[in-house]
Structure formats: structure tokens, C-alpha cells
Amino acid sequence: MPFNPYTAQDAFPAVDGPKPIGVVGAGYVGLVSAALFAHLGHQVVLMDARPDRIADLRAGRCPIHEPGLPELLARMAAAGRLTYTTSAHDVAHDQELVFLAVGTPPLPNGDADLSQVAGAARMIAPHLSGHTVVVTKSTVPVGTGEQVLGWLLPGLRPGVTVGVASNPEFLREGEALHDALHPDRVVIGADSDLDALPLFEMYAPLERPIVVTTVRSAELIKHAANAFLAMKISFANGLGEMCERVGADVAEVAEGVGADTRIGPAFLKAGIGYGGSCFPKDTLALLATAAEAGLDFTLVRETVATNERQLERFLARVQRRLGNVRGRRIAVLGLAFKPNTDDVRESRAMEVVRRLMEDGADVRAFDPVAMETARAELPALQPTADAYAATEGADAILVLTEWPEFAQLDWGRIAAQSPGRVVFDGRNCLPVARLQAAGFECLGIGRGGHSLSTLGARRLMRAASFRSLAKV
Numbered sequence: 001m002p003f004n005p006y007t008a009q010d011a012f013p014a015v016d017g018p019k020p021i022g023v024v025g026a027g028y029v030g031l032v033s034a035a036l037f038a039h040l041g042h043q044v045v046l047m048d049a050r051p052d053r054i055a056d057l058r059a060g061r062c063p064i065h066e067p068g069l070p071e072l073l074a075r076m077a078a079a080g081r082l083t084y085t086t087s088a089h090d091v092a093h094d095q096e097l098v099f100l101a102v103g104t105p106p107l108p109n110g111d112a113d114l115s116q117v118a119g120a121a122r123m124i125a126p127h128l129s130g131h132t133v134v135v136t137k138s139t140v141p142v143g144t145g146e147q148v149l150g151w152l153l154p155g156l157r158p159g160v161t162v163g164v165a166s167n168p169e170f171l172r173e174g175e176a177l178h179d180a181l182h183p184d185r186v187v188i189g190a191d192s193d194l195d196a197l198p199l200f201e202m203y204a205p206l207e208r209p210i211v212v213t214t215v216r217s218a219e220l221i222k223h224a225a226n227a228f229l230a231m232k233i234s235f236a237n238g239l240g241e242m243c244e245r246v247g248a249d250v251a252e253v254a255e256g257v258g259a260d261t262r263i264g265p266a267f268l269k270a271g272i273g274y275g276g277s278c279f280p281k282d283t284l285a286l287l288a289t290a291a292e293a294g295l296d297f298t299l300v301r302e303t304v305a306t307n308e309r310q311l312e313r314f315l316a317r318v319q320r321r322l323g324n325v326r327g328r329r330i331a332v333l334g335l336a337f338k339p340n341t342d343d344v345r346e347s348r349a350m351e352v353v354r355r356l357m358e359d360g361a362d363v364r365a366f367d368p369v370a371m372e373t374a375r376a377e378l379p380a381l382q383p384t385a386d387a388y389a390a391t392e393g394a395d396a397i398l399v400l401t402e403w404p405e406f407a408q409l410d411w412g413r414i415a416a417q418s419p420g421r422v423v424f425d426g427r428n429c430l431p432v433a434r435l436q437a438a439g440f441e442c443l444g445i446g447r448g449g450h451s452l453s454t455l456g457a458r459r460l461m462r463a464a465s466f467r468s469l470a471k472v
Contacts, residue, residue, distance in 0.1 A: 189218020240446020
């Protein structure tokens with residue numbers, strides 16, 4: 001029976017009994033991982049150096065927006081399987097596994113900044129006991145495992161031994177609990193069976209494919225996977241530009257291409273480009289790793305370049321349509337880099353807002369959950385209470401995050417209060433026919449073909465043809 005993280009009350013039975021596990025870093029990856037490990041039946045200590053974050057967690061306050069995560073954290077804490085600490089001793093002593101889930105932001109040259117990983121390894125080393133497997137959960141470049149071992153060894157007490165493993169995460173923000181509990185695959189990178197076995201035992205109850213590799217291969221898998229997904233997005237945006245020039249519709253083209261099972265529809269959607277905490281830094285990190293190996297990974301380089309061009313193309317379209325944005329009131333709907341999260345790191349929406357404000361636009365913004373994190377990054381941003389307040393008096397409306405509720409807005413009400421009557425749909429997520437009926441001009445991405453008001457009828461015809469085929 002499929003596991004439902006939102007309703008299940010009990011943990012999986014742990015293979016060979018519960019394991020003592022430490023997790024260093026109560027950020028996005030650390031929080032979700034700690035909740036998962038506790039739910040799998042293990043005894044987990046989650047450590048973070050920020051006392052305010054640990055105080056929030058102990059008080060039952062989840063510091064990030066992730067559906068289902070606050071409830072799962074609370075349930076695991078109440079069950080006594082998850083505790084929080086600021087102590088390096090508590091997270092490292094007498095643990096079988098210690099996971100490093102700290103940040104690896106990009107350096108100016110695109111390489112990953114491993115200073116937090118180094119600091120965490122050196123911090124826990126004097127407190128380790130017996131034999132402990134230290135696992136990098138953070139996204140790191142190839143060769144980091146050897147560096148982690150080098151940071152650990154000088155601090156070990158006599159008689160203590162360590163192994164180093166890599167266990168990259170593949171979590172989609174907004175769907176992280178589902179991904180953690182129903183992974184496509186689990187990747188375990190270890191250079192000895194002794195270090196791989198406890199990880200294999202821990203994940204076995206999930207009954208999902210487990211790929212066991214060397215540490216270096218596991219480290220490369222994570223960067224390669226994210227670069228490939230980013231490449232699909234840039235490919236779709238390249239198609240979108242072509243569609244605008246030749247009179248085709250990128251949504252229809254992507255639907256036809258993605259129906260090929262060898263390609264698939266996921267991430268094959270045109271928009272204003274990819275963002276977030278993973279794709280931008282991981283593509284740059286892969287390029288930096290390739291350069292260090294004497295290679296120019298031109299396919300990934302063009303993926304990055306296409307993503308930057310896509311943002312410039314979108315801004316140029318807004319400028320052309322409005323003539324000049326200085327002094328114009330522009331409503332922005334959506335600030336998070338994707339729906340179901342309050343994460344605005346490397347958000348394309350935030351970059352659009354920043355550029356418009358620099359050009360003198362009067363920007364009024366709304367996001368269902370990301371207003372606080374957006375204001376922390378861009379204090380000059382003018383927040384609004386809801387989408388209707390944001391669009392009042394607007395000369396143009398920009399939809400920059402694919403929140404489902406934006407498609408359900410009363411666009412007739414918005415038209416009555418928005419003199420500009422033009423919507424730039426940066427995610428191709430709006431019901432175009434309904435907006436047109438309300439009097440809006442709706443400008444999407446890569447839609448250079450027929451009137452979009454006919455698309456609904458076309459899709460009904462396609463659905464009917466599929467039903468007919470099913471009867472044959």
C-alpha cells in the first residue's frame with residue numbers, strides 16, 4: 001500500500017533495529033532528511049549552530065514553508081525520535097551515521113563554496129566515537145569526499161575511525177515529503193561495503209531502487225541530474241523563441257514532443273527561466289568541475305546562457321509593450337521561484353522585480369506565502385494583501401510564479417480596476433480565453449500561432465480522439 005506522508009502515524013520498522021543518526025544543518029535538506037530518518041524509525045538528533053532556529057523548532061515552529069513538514073516534524077518530536085540541539089557533541093557522539101546538510105553556495109567563479117562543509121566536518125571530528133560514517137547530503141563537486149576525510153582525520157581521538165559516503169538528495173521544493181518517501185531512486189556513494197551497508201539498511205524499507213556507486217560517481221550524479229533538467233527547460237525556452245518567429249505554439253509543440261516516452265513532459269515547459277537554490281548553482285558547479293578537468297561542457301554552458309537570455313527577452317518585451325516602465329504601476333503576481341514554497345533564492349521573479357524597480361517602475365507585488373522572505377531580500381519591495389490589491393490601478397500585470405490560485409482569480413474584477421488591460425504570463429499558466437473574455441491582452445511565452453481562445457476546443461477534440469482510440 002503506498003505510503004502517505006500526510007496521514008501515516010507510524011514509522012517504518014527499521015532494518016536491524018533503529019540507528020542513532022546525527023544531522024548537521026537545519027536548512028531545507030537537513031529538516032526534510034531528519035524528518036524522513038525519524039519516520040523510518042531511527043533516533044535522530046538535528047543540530048544547527050543558530051540558536052534561534054533550534055528554539056523555533058523546539059517550540060514547534062517550522063522555519064520553511066513545505067506542505068506536510070511541520071506536522072511530520074511535530075509527530076516525530078512527540079514520539080521522541082527527533083530532538084534538536086546546538087551541541088556538536090550531541091549530534092556526533094555515539095552516532096552510527098552523521099549527515100552533513102549545510103549550504104554550498106556558489107563562488108564568483110561558479111565553483112561550490114565548501115567552507116560550511118569543512119567547518120561542519122572539523123566541528124564534529126573531536127566528538128565522534130567508535131566507527132562513524134560521515135555522509136555528505138549537501139550538493140558538492142566531485143572529489144569532496146576525499147576533502148571531507150582530510151578535514152575529519154586531524155580531529156579524531158585515538159581509536160576512533162570514520163568512513164565517508166555521499167547520499168545526494170533529489171527533493172523538489174513544495175513536494176519534498178513525497179519525494180523523500182517515494183524517491184525515484186536512492187543514490188549511495190561509498191568506497192567500501194562497510195560504509196555503504198548502514199545507508200542501504202536505512203533506506204531498504206522504502207522499497208525503492210537503490211543505486212550504489214563510488215563516492216565520486218554519487219557526487220557527479222547530483223550535478224548531472226540537475227544540469228540535465230535545466231537543459232530541458234532551456235530547450236523548451238529555445239523552442240518558445242522559435243515558435244514566436246514561425247507562428248507555432250510552444251505549449252502544443254512541447255505536448256507533442258513530451259508525449260514521446262523517451263523524452264517525457266517533465267520540465268519541458270517554456271517560461272521566464274529556471275531559478276531556485278539548485279539549478280543555477282549546480283549548472284555553474286558542473287561547468288567549473290569540467291573546466292578543472294580540462295573540458296568545456298558546451299551543452300551545459302549554452303543551457304546557462306539560454307536561461308539568462310530568456311530573462312532579458314521577457315524584460316525587453318515588457319519594455320516594448322509599455323514604451324517605458326518609469327513611473328508605470330506594474331503588478332507582479334508570484335515571487336517564489338516555484339509554487340508551494342516561500343523560497344526566493346535565485347528566483348527569476350525576484351530578478352524581474354529588481355530590474356523593473358531599478359528602471360523606475362512602481363512595482364506592487366503579491367505572493368501567497370513568500371512575501372516575508374521576499375521583503376527580507378528586497379526591503380524596498382511594496383507588498384500587498386492579495387492579488388486584487390496588487391493589480392489595482394496597474395498599467396500591466398506580470399504573472400511570474402505558477403501558483404494555481406492565480407488561474408482561479410476573478411479576472412473580470414481585475415479588469416475593472418486595471419487600466420492597462422495587459423497581462424504578461426511568464427509561466428503560461430493562465431486561462432487565456434477567460435482573460436481575453438474579460439478584456440485583457442494576454443502575452444505568454446512562445447505562443448506565436450493561432451488565437452489562443454481556440455485551444456480549449458482543440459484539447460476537447462484531442463481528448464475525444466483518445467477516447468475513440470481506446471474503444472478500438
